[in-house]
Amino acid sequence: MTKRLSATPKSEDLAAAIIGGDRRALARAITLIESLRTDHRAEAADLLDRLLPAGGKSVRLGISGPPGVGKSTFIESFGLHVIGQGHRLAVLAIDPSSKIGGGSILGDKTRMSELAKHPEAFIRPSPAGDTLGGVARRTRDAMVAVEAAGFDVVIVETVGVGQSETAAAEMVDMFLLLLPPAGGDELQGVKRGIVELADLILVNKADGDLLPAAGRTASDYAHAIRLLRAATPGWTPEVRQISALTGAGIADVWQMALRFKSATVVSGQLARRRSEQAKAALWNELSDSLLTVLRADAHIAQRLADYETQVAAGKLSTARAAQDLLNRFLARPQPEIQT
Numbered sequence: 001m002t003k004r005l006s007a008t009p010k011s012e013d014l015a016a017a018i019i020g021g022d023r024r025a026l027a028r029a030i031t032l033i034e035s036l037r038t039d040h041r042a043e044a045a046d047l048l049d050r051l052l053p054a055g056g057k058s059v060r061l062g063i064s065g066p067p068g069v070g071k072s073t074f075i076e077s078f079g080l081h082v083i084g085q086g087h088r089l090a091v092l093a094i095d096p097s098s099k100i101g102g103g104s105i106l107g108d109k110t111r112m113s114e115l116a117k118h119p120e121a122f123i124r125p126s127p128a129g130d131t132l133g134g135v136a137r138r139t140r141d142a143m144v145a146v147e148a149a150g151f152d153v154v155i156v157e158t159v160g161v162g163q164s165e166t167a168a169a170e171m172v173d174m175f176l177l178l179l180p181p182a183g184g185d186e187l188q189g190v191k192r193g194i195v196e197l198a199d200l201i202l203v204n205k206a207d208g209d210l211l212p213a214a215g216r217t218a219s220d221y222a223h224a225i226r227l228l229r230a231a232t233p234g235w236t237p238e239v240r241q242i243s244a245l246t247g248a249g250i251a252d253v254w255q256m257a258l259r260f261k262s263a264t265v266v267s268g269q270l271a272r273r274r275s276e277q278a279k280a281a282l283w284n285e286l287s288d289s290l291l292t293v294l295r296a297d298a299h300i301a302q303r304l305a306d307y308e309t310q311v312a313a314g315k316l317s318t319a320r321a322a323q324d325l326l327n328r329f330l331a332r333p334q335p336e337i338q339t
Helices: 011-019 023-034 038-054 071-084 113-117 139-148 192-197 208-225 250-267 269-296 298-312 318-331
Strands: 059-064 089-095 121-127 153-157 174-179 200-203 238-241
Touching: 011 023, 011 038, 011 139, 023 038, 023 121, 023 139, 038 139, 059 071, 059 250, 071 089, 071 113, 071 153, 071 250, 089 139, 113 121, 121 139, 139 153, 174 192, 174 250, 192 208, 200 208, 200 250, 208 238, 238 250, 250 269, 269 298, 269 318, 298 318
Parallel strands: 059 153, 059 174, 089 121, 089 153, 174 200, 200 238
Antiparallel strands: none
């Protein structure tokens, strides 16, 4: 029987409930993980430590693509197929943030209605906030939570595609780039950088009147990726035509994901990639945390407005202003950190 939570659960109780399959506990945990409150951050860190041993066993897929390409339709079609193969699927969908309320604008549960109703699926839309890279700041931590809850396939859906929409590739095993049938100038609009990160390129909407255009787009990209260095050593990226609407090619995508997982496990590349991703995440966390502490320092806050004014007026270089602020911060007595 699933363990129920008290009104104010401790991290130990919350972790046990998540591992026991309590979906409400999982949703509550991700809310805690995403919180910016100092007390919540400490509780979330303790929770994640407890969940880590139960995680790490999923197939992690990142999906990016330009707006309107059909990412949600693809994820729903793909997700229902994966569940039909006996798996449990979690979707961490990153939506653009409202400038007014700060929350998600699009709401992926409304765009994946069939998948959202399935008992073996868990969909969590999160606002991108101010984070660059197409993912929310705590997406990686949320991944730990859903894996601990027993979801063995995790999809991270990014906001869109562009020069900064690449962070998802740095936290997943396999990165999929979804593209519409296009050509000429439209083809050039997709940045080379994100194409280089792709382990699999999928040309969606390969049905009806768009089928010929999809074929041309797939051919163009197939030729283009031959000139690029593969994102994953030992794996040659491929280009496939699919239709999320009709389901054509969806089963092949899952088989390729399984082949990718098998190949990278055997070669040791998967373990190396996850290890490097964990170390990179540590440095990102340090950077974000230091900035948060710096901005919260009352003495620095008093000086910051003056420095901003001088920089804006061209009276002080950004390098000098940053160095002076950092020196002031480091010179102040620092509170003892409790471990």
